Amino acid sequence: MVRAALRAAADPAETLPVRTSPRSKSGSGRQQAPAENKESSKYRHPVLKEEFQSLARAVEEVSGADDDLSDSPEHDSDQSSSLSELGESEGEDLVAKPRKKAKVEQLSKTKNPAQARKKTPVKTPAVKKGRTAAPKSARKATATEEPTAQAQDASADAADEEEDADQARGTKRKRKTKAEREAEAMPLAIRTANLKMYVGAHTSIAKGVENAITNAIHIGGNSFACFLKSQRKWDNPSLQDTNRDAFKQHLITHKYDGLNHIVPHGSYLVNLATENPELQKKSYDAFIDDLRRCEALGIRHYNFHPGAAGKAPMPEAIGRLAANLNRALSETSTVIPLLENMAARGSIIGGRFADLQAVIALIKPEYKSRIGVCIDTCHAFAAGYDLRSPEAFRATLEDFDRNVGMQYLKALHINDSKAPFSSHRDLHQNIGLGFLGLRAFHNVMNEPRFEGLPLILETPCERPDPSDPKRKKTIDDKGVWAKEIKLLESLIGMDADSEEFKNLDRELSEQGREERAKQQLLYDKKIQKEEKKLATERKKGQMSVRDMFGKGKGSQKREVSSLTAEGDSEDSAFSELEDDELT
DSSP states (O other): OHHHHHHHHHOTTSOOOBOOSSOOSSSOSOBOOOGGGHHHHHTTSHHHHHHHHHHHHHHHHHHTHHHHHTTOHHHHHHHHHHHHHHOHHHHHHHHOHHHHHHHHHHHHTOOOHHHHHHHOOOOOOOOOTTSOOOOHHHHHHHHHHOOSOOBTTHHHHHHHHHHHHHHHHTOOOOOOOHHHHHHHHSOSSOOOOSOSSEEEEEOOOTTOTTHHHHHHHHTTOSEEEOOSSOTTOSOOOOOOHHHHHHHHHHHHHHTOOTTTSBOOBOOSSOOTTOOOHHHHHHHHHHHHHHHHHHHHHTOOEEEEOOOBOTTSOHHHHHHHHHHHHHHHHHTOSSOEEEEEOOSOOTTBTTSSHHHHHHHHHTSOGGGGGGOEEEEEHHHHHHTTOOOSSHHHHHHHHHHHHHHTOGGGEEEEEEOEESSOTTOOOOOEEOTTTSSSHHHHHHHHHTOGGGTTSEEEEOOOOEEEOTTOTTOOOEEEOTHHHHHHHHHHHHTTTOOTTSHHHHHHHHHHHHHTHHHHHHHHHHHHHHHHHHHHHHHHHHHTTSOOHHHHTTOSGGGGSOOOOOGGGSSSOOOSTTTTOBOOOOO
16 A cells, blocks of 8 residues: 555556455456445545545534524624635635535545645634634634623533544544433423512523523523623624514513513623723613613613722712713613612612612603612622511611612512621522521512512522532532522412421521531631721721721721722622623
8 A cells, every 4th residue: 555655646647556355366466446436445545534534524514503603693793704714715615515515526536645635725623513613813813802701602612622622632522312402401490380479590692692581491480681792891793683583582482571570681891880981981882782682672671780989989970870871761762770789888889778769869850760779689688788587678678668769679689698797798699508598588589569570590500510529610500590499489478487498498508507607707807807907007096997897987988999899799600601601
């Protein structure tokens, strides 16, 4: 074979030999292949065989890629840019199967293996399901321009990296069978009908905003929240008509009320209270774009973080926030923005119910019916509003009604708290495992004034990886939300003094005991450190401990902090995302 290959390299007219039998006594031991087998004989050469198989795989992968890419506007834009960057010869081959076939046939007719190796085009990156691969240089440039990836795309990117690693090792990934795909599509829990409490979770919009509905069905949710685009970057593709129409059709088909039980979440970047002109413009543009998406999708409520004053006085910041809200309300017609209460204080707007009331007071009378509030149970608890006992729960609601008004409450975020009471730390925990405890959520689920409102879980949806002996690694498991939805629904009408409730409360409390002890220790150490620092400052006559914690005369002077210094960033299920996704 080696000598034959050398002769073929010298004489392109000579074809590669085919070994058909042991060396014969009468001749050279070689036999010319029949004419009808000439094409197949060429692929027995190891180099050509590898190239042919590589091209064949590319054709097979491309044949099923277009349908997946068409599901999402973001994928549509990525596809067009990737194809243009690949160049004319490679980009056209990705979308034109006849040309790819012609390229394979042209390669099969090459008689010189050395020549074939030389003329073989650069191997095109494999096309992943639901996305089009771009050259490494393009991916590198994109990473430089957008250092933070979409949360809803995080799982897809991880899968792509794993697939790339398998290809580098020469490992062929096994495709999921039809039975496996059907099993994954089966709901983890069936939606409970005829309830007055509409419990759901924050779902991914990966591959299209309409998939938020599919994912809500998957966990048995009767309400849901979602992002309408990437929440961690300013520039996003516009909402495509196909996705809008699919979303509306899903609402009808699956009987979700877009006017009352869907609450999209705003971008973390938006700060309508900032005094920075450039940031204020970016924030408003992103905010109004989301409001218009809500109206296009038939959604009435939209939740967002009020923002931060920064170094500016709080009244001025609240005035800027209200002015931007009035402007946005004048440019829309039906959507209702919901101010979310926050865990931190200082320059963060929303840490006190009075902050929310101050914003609403500045909304023009003609728009008063189009402003609302979303209460986050974790944020409220961390900010110093107790919900644990029936008495404390009633007192908190009375405080809210007195300062804001129950008529403005349009939605709730249902989260336990990893951090202790009044810690001003935004750390979400699973229901019953945190410092709030199951009794607080029994109060929530049996409050008549919450009937008909969307109750949205933002709890972590991971569980320990069984393959990790140290149990430090976690894996994503939407079954956590499915179980928590059923848990919350089971609390409706349950007697809090019954053995059933007490046993359930003890079981969940024990599961979270270790984490609570850890967080309590961290909090105590932080307080001790601050007290030592304040003791030194007290000698200089600057501030007392009572002033620091809002109980002295000096508490009227707010601490200076930035939006990004909000105690701790949200430790919720969707804060890593993604692009579910969006995911």
